[in-house]
Amino acid sequence: MVPRSTPNHKLEAERLKRRWSVEVATKKIGVSVNTFNRWERGLQLPQLETLDLLCKAFDMSPEELGFEHIIANKRRVRKSDPAHEIPEAHLSHEQPSLVAPKSIGFVQPYIQDFTIRQVPGGTNERLSGIQELGQGTTTRRQAMALLVNTSSTVFDMAQGGAKSPLYPDEILLLSAVNIPLCWQLYYEGGFVELRSILPSYIQQLTVLALPPSRYQKQAAYLASQVHQLSYLLALQNQDFGTSLNHTQEALHYAHIAEDTNLQIASLARKAYIYFCLHRNGQKLQAYEEAFRLCNTCSPLLRGYIYAGLAETYASYQDEARAHEFLQLAHKHYPDRPEEDPTYIYTHFRWPTFYNLAGQIHLHLKQPEEAWKSFMTVDRLVPECEEPYRVELMVYQAATAVELGDMEQGCDLLIAAVQSARNLGSELRYNEAYKVYIHMQTRWRNEARVQALEELFS
Structure with a gap:
């Protein structure tokens, strides 16, 4: 994201001309209210893919919406570009299949003809970083x-x-x-x-x-x-x-x-976006599309899709179907997810399962059971896995609020916000903010809750 020093008046004017609230605009584009506000205030620029969606929603060009500098600085790679063509010599030059080497030293002959000054822009800094890493203790x-x-x-x-x-x-x-x-x-x-x-x-x-x-x-x-x-x-x-x-x-x-497994994993990712956007109908469609492919997928993916369907039905308060699919998920989830062929690109594990189980119990107003599920995740996830830990702390804080445990909720929320900031996760930061708003509603006059405002200032 590239900060801008001045607000984007063009974008704001076009939105107001259509009498759209920020909430209406964000739903048309598929971004958060916070992200759109940052665009209008000039604090953030959309990525090229999102800029396309923005232009389609407004039926205007990037220049007309105040983003002409993005077009000047970034170009989408197109199929017609030379970079999208496989060099004919490479296609015709048959080489024996390579096996994984013990090192990547075979790259060196191709690098030696390049000097630092010949490397494309933006790469010099990365090469400097590589050189610096070799000069001290490496994590x-x-x-x-x-x-x-x-x-x-x-x-x-x-x-x-x-x-x-x-x-x-x-x-x-x-x-x-x-x-x-x-x-x-x-x-x-x-x-x-x-x-x-x-x-x-x-x-x-x-x-x-x-x-x-x-x-x-x-x-x-x-x-x-x-x-x-x-x-x-x-x-x-x-x-x-x-x-x-x-x-x-x-x-x-x-x-x-x-690859059916990859197709299902991609649909599971799409479903999670709709989970974050609270669009249960579209989330259900994504899971159902994945479900239709499950007969030929790996056990881990099948178990995950069942668990996702259980969470979705729980969000509709359909307790019977939620428990039905949760039982199916538990039945099909492999004992050792790390041995599943899809684990390498899904990282779905038993903590993933119990995380979804906790969400199901929260939907069904069962905070005690949700807390047990999240505590299981807490025991299984190592401290070094920061994205998992911060997500867990947000969910634990939300569960503590449902249990009426203000002190525990405050402690968890403080830790979650600090971790989200360290990680650079706007998603988890804003999820923590929603928990804070819920705490304000419940304990508005409590000094401990009032002090949390500093976390979000």
């Missing part, structure tokens, strides 16, 4: 970022229509090794690193996944995963429009890959 998170960043830097050398220094087989090999690391980096809180890294992977894999070739299915399989990761990052910013676009792209590439 696990830094090590993972270093590995995936190295490949991203090489990928960026092919920007602007330049010929890639790597063959398609090598691009796919690097991606297959590093994308699982990207998932792990996400769950250890590496949002900042991934936001700079993932676009390079998307660009390179899109080049290989769109045209028919012997690389297409494998590239599409990996591209779907990267779009699911990008969905998660956009979701943390409450950029629901961009998140939804990434789930649609993930589903598109899953179809190209002819």
